[in-house]
Amino acid sequence: MCRHLACLGTEEPLGRLLVEPEHSLYRQSWAPRRQRYGTVNADGFGVGWYAQEDPQPARYRRAGPIWADQSFADLARVVRTGAVLAAVRDATLAGADAEAAAAPFAAGRWLFSHNGAIPGWPRSVASLVPLLPPADLLSMEARTDSAFVWALALHRLRSGTPPGPALAETVLQIAEAAPTARLNLLLTDGETIAATAWGDSLYHLSEPGHRVVVASEPYDDDPRWREVPDRTLLVASRRAVTLAPVEKPGEDGPAQDESVEKPGEAPASVSPKEPCT
Numbered sequence: 001m002c003r004h005l006a007c008l009g010t011e012e013p014l015g016r017l018l019v020e021p022e023h024s025l026y027r028q029s030w031a032p033r034r035q036r037y038g039t040v041n042a043d044g045f046g047v048g049w050y051a052q053e054d055p056q057p058a059r060y061r062r063a064g065p066i067w068a069d070q071s072f073a074d075l076a077r078v079v080r081t082g083a084v085l086a087a088v089r090d091a092t093l094a095g096a097d098a099e100a101a102a103a104p105f106a107a108g109r110w111l112f113s114h115n116g117a118i119p120g121w122p123r124s125v126a127s128l129v130p131l132l133p134p135a136d137l138l139s140m141e142a143r144t145d146s147a148f149v150w151a152l153a154l155h156r157l158r159s160g161t162p163p164g165p166a167l168a169e170t171v172l173q174i175a176e177a178a179p180t181a182r183l184n185l186l187l188t189d190g191e192t193i194a195a196t197a198w199g200d201s202l203y204h205l206s207e208p209g210h211r212v213v214v215a216s217e218p219y220d221d222d223p224r225w226r227e228v229p230d231r232t233l234l235v236a237s238r239r240a241v242t243l244a245p246v247e248k249p250g251e252d253g254p255a256q257d258e259s260v261e262k263p264g265e266a267p268a269s270v271s272p273k274e275p276c277t
Helices: 014-018 070-078 123-131 134-138 145-158 163-177
Strands: 002-013 045-049 058-062 080-089 105-107 110-117 182-188 193-197 203-207 211-215 232-236 241-245 259-261
Touching: 002 014, 002 070, 002 110, 002 182, 002 193, 014 045, 014 070, 014 080, 045 070, 058 070, 080 110, 080 182, 105 145, 110 145, 123 145, 123 163, 134 145, 145 163, 145 182, 163 182, 163 193, 163 232, 193 211, 203 232, 211 232
Parallel strands: none
Antiparallel strands: 002 080, 002 211, 045 058, 045 080, 105 110, 110 182, 182 193, 193 232, 203 211, 232 241, 241 259
16 A cells, blocks of 8 residues: 655665656656556655664655645755665555654664555554554554554564564564465565565565665565565575565475675576465
């Protein structure tokens, strides 16, 4: 129900990554190429980025379409960063909570985005509510499925769970309660990226030691883009990308660390698994 992107690399203007490429996130707001659900992402957008020597990111979010915001055009031209997470939104419930519902969500050094939906929200996941402290529920930024997913993941992060397992455990927990949920999650702290492919498209582009991009779909036709198989956890830094299956403990499945990219190595190609219906 959205398109999102995270990048770690050398410092550059936001527009060079989000606006200028032929199939940029900006263009994906009205003409996505790989989106399986929905067609136009005009229900809000957001950009979160990190400045040097400041671990807490800045955010710019709006309730309307990204192409209609002239202030963003100026901001994207002059703001430079080496770490960013951005999203354009196709709302499950149009108009819900305005810009507060637009990713990225934030807490401390973390930025988070959810591409997908929880069918039957909120009743389908009501059984998970007792797992969260009351203060976490009361401080949710919006009354949406994405904000609830973020609350579950953030609770794990605050409990000391590393980012990759925090996302994977959250996905499995929600999928057990709502089996048809689509849960492509994206998380960064400005130094690492964690993401899940669960029901929609996800790709990564790696230039080891220089830049890594994780996105719902490629923003250009660079042959180094690799599709992430469905039901996979991706963890990346500027130096390496690791893929592993998202599965319950004890389930049979591929070995962990399906793909590891290190400096000086070409990106590994991973054959897609059966697509989600």
